[in-house]
């Protein structure tokens with residue numbers, strides 16, 4: 001039997017790193033927005049459970065263990081008995097873009113596995129696979145996420161928006177980015193990140209309320225940005241263009257490398273050709289939420 005499912009991604013509309021934890025992970029305060037159906041998965045089941053293949057279609061190659069393979073191994077270590085499987089991932093988004101495409105592939109596979117087996121996916125499984133998997137596995141469209149990514153509270157929807165995501169030619173490794181910001185803010189030498197959990201929560205609430213009212217919020221805070229901007233001054237031109245096109249808000253997603261801009265759905269149509277002159281942009285994703 002063959003099953004075809006869509007696989008979502010995410011934007012971090014805001015992202016504050018509030019502290020480095022004893023286990024090396026970082027606590028965050030981040031407003032996550034779902035990017036629906038960015039990629040898709042085709043799962044074929046076989047009676048012979050020796051069949052186990054994860055393949056990607058298209059030009060994107062995943063180095064190292066595929067997160068879907070990690071997900072299958074995690075489920076099996078928890079006693080799930082899955083059938084023979086061939087999983088074809090129609091990848092559209094390169095890794096290292098801060099859009100959580102890989103985490104979305106894992107979440108999508110878990111949704112299928114839950115229904116196939118009729119078993120619940122527990123929070124320890126989600127956390128073991130990756131910090132962003134919990135949000136992507138949830139049903140939420142918009143969530144305030146804290147902890148290392150595992151604690152999320154659903155927030156009511158924002159007014160309809162047009163969302164533009166620009167993917168540059170470079171990628172950013174998440175673990176190198178966390179090491180980079182630790183050094184940038186000097187957190188291993190007594191320094192600290194710009195916000196603690198309380199100031200981060202107050203800030204995100206203010207931004208959320210402004211977006212709810214349809215007000216322009218300009219550049220959205222992301223603690224990875226000052227570190228990444230030193231290596232990629234190209235981002236500034238994108239943000240200047242967003243500001244002059246009257247975007248509601250714009251910023252960097254996750255640890256990079258993608259940048260995004262939000263425009264009101266009922267405003268002037270976004271002129272995508274304005275981004276053509278930025279040759280460092282390799283791919284533009286666009287969603288128009290016309291509810």
Ligand SMILES: C[C@@](CO)(OP(=O)(O)O)[C@H](O)COP(=O)(O)OP(=O)(O)OC[C@H]1O[C@@H](n2ccc(N)nc2=O)[C@H](O)[C@@H]1O
Pocket residue numbers: 012015024025026027028030097098099100103129130131132133147148149174175178253254255256
């Ligand atoms: C930065 C964020 C923001 O949403 O997203 P991306 O930019 O990667 O999409 C996340 O925190 C990325 O989460 P995710 O991509 O799932 O990372 P994981 O696989 O759990 O962890 C990869 C590595 O990142 C570091 N890590 C991850 C999450 C976290 N809260 N603190 C960390 O320090 C750890 O060094 C870990 O070994």
Ligand SMILES: Nc1ncnc2c1ncn2[C@@H]1O[C@H](COP(=O)(O)OP(=O)(O)O)[C@@H](O)[C@H]1O
Pocket residue numbers: 062063064065066067068089094095096097098099100101102103104105172174254
């Ligand atoms: N199916 C997959 N799709 C994308 N990345 C994957 C996948 N499997 C494993 N990875 C690894 O996960 C990391 C990127 O994960 P992803 O959730 O897409 O994050 P990002 O938001 O940083 O692009 C990369 O190190 C990549 O090699």
